[in-house]
Amino acid sequence: MLTATKLTKAFANDVTAVRSVSLTLEPGRITGLVGASGSGKSTLLNILAGLADADSGEVRLNGERVKGPGEVLVAGHPQIRLVHQEYQLMPNVSIRDNILYAVRFMEKTYRESRVDELLKRCRLVDVQHRQPRQVSGGEKQRAAIARAVADKPAVLLLDEPFSHLDLPNRLVIRELLFELIKYDRTACLFVTHDATDALSIADTLGILRHGRLVQLDAPATVYHKPATVYAARMTGSVNILKGKHLPVLGLPETNQPDALFCLRPEQIHADPSGIPGRVRAAFFRGSHSEVDVELSRYVCVRILTTRSDLKAGQDIGIRVSAESVWPLKS
The missing domain is CATH 2.40.50.140 (Nucleic acid-binding proteins)
Incomplete structure (x- = not known):
């Protein structure tokens, strides 16, 4: 379980990107955060992943504090994975080798079987020997997710996982996330500016505005009983x-x-x-x-x-x- 308590982060010129945000990510459950561009979504993800220092507040994973880059030699936490919008796949190796890299220190038989399992689940078997530049955007996204969950992290964080995808690929990614999270009991948080996908797969939905969490509840509650005009408009036609x-x-x-x-x-x-x-x-x-x-x-x-x-x-x-x-x- 990952718990964030009153996280605040400001940048130069008194720009506060995250304002006293508190939330909890539970194993096997998906949390979606919806907010317009500039609402602080990516900054919040970086803090949760241990890739950015918060000015105040703290992040704890199973009771242990997640340290920021200012306190460790290598930024990040071994049990928290963040998938960026740009996928960040290694460009000169195959899709299969990209996923294998995440489990390179594990026993060989398990390593190969785990990669085979993920390739099948993520519908990447036919392109596993191609390099990232030789596959579609949807296949890159699925490969990035497969690599992120290969060693079964405790927490999976996704930055705009649907933003560059057409409708068929959005549906595939949505189904894939639901299956992976429930099967591996991973705690998942994804941020998006489009509530359509968040409403359909999230167990909990949050609305982020100017770095502040203005509502956090079940998707149906946020949709039918929005707290503010902003929350109402961010979750659909109204x-x-x-x-x-x-x-x-x-x-x-x-x-x-x-x-x-x-x-x-x-x-x-x-x-x-x-x-x-x-x-x-x-x-x-x-x-x-x-x-x-x-x-x-x-x-x-x-x-x-x-x-x-x-x-x-x-x-x-x-x-x-x-x-x-x-x-x-x-």
């Missing part, structure tokens, strides 16, 4: 409404006219007998359509519907339940 506009949707008035509320598009239903509106724009997404519905001069909401025949200018009715609306902090 309608942000002021209290004074709720009656336009047929919802009860509030005594806080300027208070903010969130309403997810899938919580608004098309209903011919509902609140009248007009389609401003419709976007076909395959399994559904995203439709912007204008309800008044000041209120336009996005809804999801399986209808594919809606066009701009059409009249439409919508229905919203009061339980779907969630109050937010700014």
